[in-house]
Amino acid sequence: MLVRRFCVSLSRSEINPICNPSKLFNFRTNPQKIRIFSCQNPAKLALQAANIITHKSYSSNSQMGDARRPLSVPIPDIEKADRSELLRALETSLGSSFSSAPLVPNPNPLIIVISGPSGVGKDAVIKRLREVRENIHFVVTATSRPMRPGEVDGRDYFFVSKDEFLGMVEKGELLEHALVYGDYKGIPKQQIREFMAKGSDIVLRVDIQGAATLRRILGNSAVFIFVVAESEYAMVNRLIGRKTETREMLLVRIATAREEVKHANNFDYVVVNADGQLESAVKLVESVIDAEKARVSPRNVRI
Ligand SMILES: Nc1ncnc2c1ncn2[C@@H]1O[C@H](COP(=O)(O)OP(=O)(O)OP(=O)(O)O)[C@@H](O)[C@H]1O
Structure with a gap:
């Protein structure tokens, strides 16, 4: 049979x-x-x-x-x-021997842009990602804003004066820069070039305005991830809990965040960072990176 x-x-x-x-x-x-x-x-x-x-x-x-x-x-x-x-x-x-060479080339280093409204937990996600993922460089942004308690120059930001910042802009040293809530923020190009040359993936953490500018500059050559809280209530609660804003700044940030939530469509992926679920959010970001590495037509970025 x-x-x-x-x-x-x-x-x-x-x-x-x-x-x-x-x-x-x-x-x-x-x-x-x-x-x-x-x-x-x-x-x-x-x-x-x-x-x-x-x-x-x-x-x-x-x-x-x-x-x-x-x-x-x-x-x-x-x-x-x-x-x-x-x-x-x-x-x-x-008629030929079997080669042990890889059947496909190693994936290109990625540029991953992480953005989202104020208070959704971008820094928290990135901080955890830094702990769990190797071969990834988190670009340290230059800023003219004053240092917050607990922040370290060169680790959290490069803290520079407004004049120093404008000097960097003039010399073309920044990939993108913007005035955010009265302070300048910008991404140094040299860091990206240096770490990509070593094969590291690059994470850029920018606000929504910065992500829109980067999309214009980098197009589809970078991966854009939009982080959100599960609700407006959770987002506001987190901002209040952080205790870093004055009452006036809180109002501005919340009003801006309401508008910013509408920009998710300009991104490639959305990651919900729900209350107490930071680990899941970070896992999802990792999955996005892994999937991007497995693309048949890789993104090819030049800075
Ligand atoms: N999943 C989560 N559950 C509970 N609290 C969280 C979660 N993610 C972040 N937080 C807390 O929410 C607050 C805001 O997070 P964070 O500073 O990372 O936001 P952000 O998006 O980087 O804000 P900003 O754009 O204003 O810098 C912090 O106190 C952080 O510890």
């Missing part, structure tokens, strides 16, 4: 390498042998198939008169032969 099923599928299958070895090995097949397969006796057919794969289909040098054709070698029984013997026979039959 089993033999019958095997044979029926053999005779029906166009791509079955036994019925048509040319599909697999690109050989010129002997039409005579293919015709033999269409015989009606299933047991005989199975035997012939087995016979051909071990000996006959590769044995006739007289029919393969050119140098590209594989040599005539029997393929040992897969159950009995040792692996290296089998590999050698397959290599000889195919």
